[in-house]
Amino acid sequence: MESLNEIKSLLKSKQLRVTQTRLAVATILLNNKEKPLTSEEIFNKIQKSKKYDCDQVSVYRILSTYDEIGFIKKSNFQGEASRYILSNMEENNSLGHEHYFKCTACNYIKPFHNCFVSSKERELEKNGFKNLKHHLEITGLCPKCAKVS
Amino acid sequence: MESLNEIKSLLKSKQLRVTQTRLAVATILLNNKEKPLTSEEIFNKIQKSKKYDCDQVSVYRILSTYDEIGFIKKSNFQGEASRYILSNMEENNSLGHEHYFKCTACNYIKPFHNCFVSSKERELEKNGFKNLKHHLEITGLCPKCAKVS
DNA sequence: GTGCATGCAAATCTTTTGCACTCTT
């Protein structure tokens, strides 16, 4: 749970207040580093934990703030509410790596941690493009669902 | 305009009716092969042409149908309404190629026509994944906006 | 004529906004 201190420091460094609600949202995100969650899922997990009560709107506002300060990354998957996951701070300055597979049958989401888009980005940069980021989503059937169908 | 016959045949082959509204939507899509359009943009273009009048809801329903039969491809760009573009039928069976750059300043959208994700997909297929498709979106500043900023 | 497609109205779902109140600093 030491990572909670990271977000506390980050908030302070941005002159943002360290509130219970912001910590509650951060805690959920820290406990779900492997899968991007929707605002609603985060809200439900906070409620379920019964440690703290808040409004869904606050979750939206906090996620928006966290996205702005680079604590999390927002992704829009096809036909679904936006999903949020911790941005891997250390790697942020080298190669992007926000790639996902999503199973169209069971909604299983699997992130990939190696990046194969950066070469394309460098090519674009040579042609005058700047500040490039990317989002890659691969959909299909995961091994379990592929067997059943 | 000969391509309109393609969608007519496709509709018939799927036991779907060839209606004026469906042809109007198809015409707009055929005239905009280079850029994915939103449902609203398609609707507006139909109105603007004044050749035909229809309801926005019908456009949604038709786009949904066209997506199901593989005539078009639907993409969700960050924070925007879904966009639709003709799926390149010929290439559909070989390599996917639905890649886009979107300028965060002027909303310019540029598709890429070569694919560099398929190798990753083949790797996944070896591990039991199936029916893989992908959507890649690169965002940043296009050359024009990069100069200004 | 039959039933798929459409138009219209209304519902749904996600996200945003306004405003008064509350808690961090």
Place this chain on the structure above:
DNA sequence: AAGAGTGCAAAAGATTTGCATGCAC
């Protein structure tokens, strides 16, 4: 005490759904 954050209600935007009518076949 000041004002950033929050809760609540309501708005906004995109998309879907129900149902009666109309058009393709």
